[in-house]
Amino acid sequence: MNKETAKSEIKKLIQKYETVKTDGRINDYKEEMTKKDFILPLFRALGWDVENSNEVSAEDSISGGRVDYSFKLGGIVKFFVEAKPLKADLNNSEYIKQAINYSWHKGVQWAVLTDFEGLKLYNAEWKEDFDKAKALNLTCTDYIADFDSLWLLSKESILSGQLDKWSEKFGKKTKKQPVSKQILDDLLKAREKLTKNIQKYPRLNKISETELDEAIQRMLDRLIFIRTCEDRGIEQNHLLSAVRNKKQSLGDELKKIFRDFDDGYNSKLFEPHLCEKLTIDNDVLEEIILSLYQTQDGNIHYDFGAINADVLGSIYEQYLGHILKKTSATAKLKETHQHRKEQGIYYTPIYIVDYIVKNTVGEILKTAKPKTVQKIKILDPACGSGSFLIRAFDELVKYWAGELGGVRKPEILQNNIYGVDLDKQAVEITQMNLLLKTLYTRERLPMLKNIRCGNSLIDDPKIAGNKAFKWEEEFPFIRHSEAKPKNPACHSERSEEPRSEESQNGFDIIIGNPPYVQSRNITDDKERDFYWKKYLTDTNHSDIFSFFIQKAIILLKNNGYLGFILPNTWLQLPSFLSTRKFILDNCVIEKIVTFDSNIKVFQDAVVEPLIMVVRKLAKKKHTIFHEKYFSPDELPKQINKIPQDSFKKFYTFDVSLNTEKYKIISKVLNLSSQLPQIVKIVGGLRTGDDKKYLRNSKQNNDDRKLLRGRNIGRYSYVWNGEWVWYRPDLMKKRQCAAPKDAQLFEVPEKLLMRMITGKQIISTYDNNQFYLLQDNILLPKEKNYNIKYVLAILNSTLLNFFIKSISSNIAITQSMLKQLPIRKINFSKLPEKKLHDDLVLLAQKMLDLNKQLQKFGDKITDERKRLESEIQKTDNQIDEMVYKLYGLTEEEIRTIEGQ
Template structure:
């Protein structure tokens, strides 16, 4: 049971009035309350230990003095004390004095901070909080009894410690190990006995645990949380307000040099959850500095998280361990090519846990990877990969790593992972993928053009239905059928009831009264579009109308995001939205490959397996069909193209007929049965074309269902 629940309710009531204010105001109020909570709870701890008397306690909680408090209270620049009312202070003091010493020891400012910060504020701050079960797993992967018995001065650093979640868990783990193995540690390291007499907690905080963060308030939370764990009064946590990415030996590590037990400024473990900040959110000057120091892993379009891999390498001992949980984006992004090369050549990658599209962070749309490495030679190294395959209704996924129904386990050679992008699949899948690639005759990018659909810049202005067209007597010359992502099925186009006003065909809007009257209410909004502000578009034109000729000819269309391959042909003149892409065969290739043959390949299980091996998974069952991956597929052309063409045309016709019947009617079942037979015929065609064995077909089916 959460013993702090009544306390949390009281704090929530204090914050409630601020909920409707701006985000920054709410965040500042949370910090103000937590600062005072941290002050009062630490003073209460000192008072319970008889380290201060009642008057000292009163002066400290009133802010009249910082005596007896750690230096972090003198360094806090923001005057939190003046921002609180006497009522708020009174409620906090009252609730904290109700806590016993055990409850105070378990107190975590970081946990409270996460409790009161909502998804809205997290996105504003760019903060991601690691689930506690994942933190436990990562710590267990890096430190155990043996490490501490062999070396009681084992050094662990979280370079972006935030609210101290990793540091607090590390403390608890180390305290357990020291207690459990106390005699063995003394026996193996007799010189340490005198230090441990001053307290195990004090020893751990001053010798084993290190943290940095650029946020002073985060360092404050981490410091207070650790200090509350120990009975000893004079304890100095190794947690610093520093931008570790830009530190050199004369700054942070000059501090470390003063510690006689810290040798060569190197750590045994670097652990954490580096911040995910894309290039667009990084100040230009700061980005230049990162490129200067981390040019071999970081470029102008990289994520700041990439730099923490190199920094981790720099501050690790030889054979030291690095374990991060990071967005899986780095494993496949073109901007991370140099990072992947750095990891491959400077670390032995022990383990990768790929959550493969599953979003494990609360309120944040990021699917992560846990990567564990050893600093040093990677020759002949094998990587243990655990890839999530089933997350349905499963809590605490990390506890299910050894469950083969949830995570698939396989080993890959480190030398086989490519700098162009990591394809994390088992050996059998890799052999099959290579077979399909090697049998291909044409790369799609060489035989096709691919274009994105229309970006209107304001759908309300340009997208209309039949009723609106009729009521407003809109000029049909500029009205075109409009296809959305949801309208696309395999071999079929579901009925559309929307149309687009293709105003790029209009030279002078004043000559077309009905259309002008329809869109003029949106003029102010349309004028604010980037292209209009730059005078590249007239106010009434589409933001990106594309080359109209793209939509005239027969074409294959497909959704940008989908659970599976969904391609169909549109023979007539229809336009589509920006969440749809368009494929057209190049003129010089049309005598070799038909649109129907290409469609059959794209909808085949062979193609789906091929794409899902190299494509980007962005949700539990959702893939990103972005052309930069799709257009790299290689197509094998068989002899009987006409046969395939006829089957595809028949399928398209049957799907069109199917819409006329209710699923309960006999004719519906008859058509559906023929569709299934024809689709199976095409599947067999491509299985035979690629000379696939029964075992290989089974691999394909297991990987796409």
């Protein structure tokens, strides 16, 4: 809706309000009528789809301080609206406090308080008194007179970030810490104080470091659970009462509360535990308990009933990323980036969790019948604090609300939700977060046996100890068939290969954010060897996330969905070829979602991620949708459609490869032989000790002229006077040396190819018997083909288009060279032979022109400009001839050159 239309609709609402006022019916309008007749229509006029719960939804009443509506974009709440009846006094401090505090506890910046007669906008982050936190104060007559201010709350304005830009006019305001940061700080301080205090009594508290961590974790989890019960109105203020009424030991008072909660909720969280036996000073326990009611300065009172699972999950993910550094004198918590990287602890933003769940769980729920939904099994194999499982739980609750008007939430936790994590504390946190989702009355809670601690990838106790996880034993409904992938792994020595699940046993949906740990960072040799033998890899430079992909596909049922957020590096790198092959042999890829460069998904990680959604399904023809996020506030936009068959050509995932590009590549391949059929591909020499064998002047008869990759250009090379002391007999004594045979270098003619090119083929011709260090050499093989014909094709725009389609690697490796298509020539057909010969002549012309150009060095002269123009003209002629050679149309050429 545009501004003029919006104005017109809002004028009608104002006229309607004036009529109600004139008729003396203001007092008749209760809150629900006001919302229905005025407030929702007002926001509808501002462009919001108020009937779409994905955009505007009523807030659940889980806390006495709830507001009425959340307004969302891309699954992220942008502001809350607290609605009041027409007769309300918007200056009531309780109304204002409720709106601001609720928004802050939810981690949302903006809060709107309105009865339509007036509208106030507050910034919940400003550390000001309520009146100074007010950013807008409009009456309904201002809606037209000051329409631009009202328009700041329009969907269009929120999408474009206008409200945030406008708020900058207030200057820099002191901000409250976000609720997640504030509570995180409190938890970390509590953990540190408890550790220090427990260690103060070594004779009374005889426990190991691991036991200490677990005891403190359990204590804090219990306190948060109790505070949540209190703020949701389920329980009285037990903890404050214990502090105020303690007679001797606050620890004993807490023990009574824990036993009461164990009886009432029957949760593992409150069963007798080591944390109850520890000696802790009263003043320390009191300080920690009080810190869960309000901040130290008393300015903020916490409402755990309003803190949702997303905020709590964010707090706990960061909490898990801290290492407890202990000494005999002190205990300090320290967060290290390296620890988080090693453990794969990166909190996934809620909009990504939401997208993955909607495109996996949501897809199955679209068509599934209730009996099927009752049996759905959803797994996160690296569940962390449980954010993906919590969102999946919400999706199932939403389904049952529509089908049967609701279902007992504990049944969903027991029947549908599964999680595994290597970190015992993460498992406990996930269990608590899930239990809080079912907590509305004092009743017995389910024992969450489906959330387990273990190593999802390793089932051998010799490697993983008590963390070894045998899936069939832990979850007996899993039964693997003996079927293997259609294409076995490239390692013939592998003792066991991943097996594809062919039966209907397994999980329906697997979702999550697996750890990103490169194999070279795995310090345990036995663990690394286990991965090498158990999973498909191509080099030693693999990553644990690729093993999670393989394991997830094995654990999936047929037709099951897998949705992971992963690094984007693996789409084309050779080290992940077997993983890509395994995916394509067993699944269809539904979606690959990338992110615009302006989006930083993980705030403390350099990794650039993508979302992949696959389905375990055998299907001959399938189209992959490539989508892209341009803003976290909007759903991703479709970029292109990719035939899955195109990925099978080279087992690389090129998300830019649409149908048009795929047709071109298929056409080129059908007319071609692969490069090794025309020439012999070999690597240059490796001395094993460059300091010893490389020199800047000739010193004896064994010295040979040497080129490096950086000396090679397109149709040219520059020798900088470097020599190699070529003594293969001595070089071979070095383990990493590869001196090669002298005949390879001293052939009458050969092509030289630079390896590190930045994704562009750079090749030249050599008939001066240069030796080459490490980069690639192409030797004549098929006698009918002139090697300069191959040179012209390699340096053409078409072949560069091709190489970029099969790899994003900056290095042109031999494995990539072997896939390059060289047009076959039928030499008995004169037109084809002429094209071959003409390309040879043009390649020679390019060599001659570039040789002449080198004489000018850096000098800018008219002759140099003439030569450069002639080189460009000849290069274009080669491209035109290559296009003709491969039979490409004008439209196909435009696609190639517009790459």
